Amino acid sequence: MRTSTIHPIQALNRRRRLIAAILAAAAVGCLGLALQPPDRLTEVLAAARDLTGGRLNGNDVTVVRLPPEAVPDGVYRPGAQLTGRVLAAPVRRGEPITDLRLLGPALVDAYGPGMRATPIRVTDAASAGLLRPGDVIDVIANAATPQWEDIPSPGPATIAQAVTVIALPRPAGAADTNTGALVVLATTPDQATQLARAGPGSHLSITIHGRSG
Numbered sequence: 001m002r003t004s005t006i007h008p009i010q011a012l013n014r015r016r017r018l019i020a021a022i023l024a025a026a027a028v029g030c031l032g033l034a035l036q037p038p039d040r041l042t043e044v045l046a047a048a049r050d051l052t053g054g055r056l057n058g059n060d061v062t063v064v065r066l067p068p069e070a071v072p073d074g075v076y077r078p079g080a081q082l083t084g085r086v087l088a089a090p091v092r093r094g095e096p097i098t099d100l101r102l103l104g105p106a107l108v109d110a111y112g113p114g115m116r117a118t119p120i121r122v123t124d125a126a127s128a129g130l131l132r133p134g135d136v137i138d139v140i141a142n143a144a145t146p147q148w149e150d151i152p153s154p155g156p157a158t159i160a161q162a163v164t165v166i167a168l169p170r171p172a173g174a175a176d177t178n179t180g181a182l183v184v185l186a187t188t189p190d191q192a193t194q195l196a197r198a199g200p201g202s203h204l205s206i207t208i209h210g211r212s213g
Helices: 008-034 105-109 189-198
Strands: 042-047 061-066 116-122 136-143 157-167 181-187 202-208
Touching: 008 116, 105 116, 105 157, 116 189, 116 202, 157 189, 181 189
Parallel strands: none
Antiparallel strands: 042 061, 116 181, 136 157, 136 202, 157 181
16 A cells, blocks of 8 residues: 655645745734724724823823724723823823723722722822832821820821722822822721821821732
8 A cells, every 4th residue: 555745845835835824814814903994993092101190181191093892891982081080000002091090989899899999198108109009008007296295195006907009199209208198098988987087197107918918
């Protein structure tokens, strides 16, 4: 019985034709995407440049066109008023702006039902500059120096444990070191009450949890 063999050059040519066919198909797909009719593209709002966080102004946002299948849920469309809204995390140029990127009900609800967005002012602005949205921290209150020397000052106390940072309204390094730094946390109502009680008369500091909690 005669067994047919394929010459190495023939095998190489077949392999080259297969690779060429795959590349041609990919090129056609990319060309089809590029040539989509304008009326099939959806206009959305996106970052006009790399943004580090904080309040948006009119120059921070631009309009881009995306295929319908590439439009994310919760994205803002042209006409939405984003000026003055607080960006909760850095975004790259061209990234669509969604409701979970801005401080607001949708972002807070993402952390669970009944949660609150609670702003605090961390006394040490440099330590707050280490934070990023998503970090889990403890908040420690240390009472300010009392007005009367015969009244002892209570020691430091942890007033909120394992709370998540959801926004840093001012970019890292932009905070006034004399007034601390503003940090927005996702808290329960009870935690929000404890933080509100401690805030006016205390210096607030933080510790940052590791990945293991």
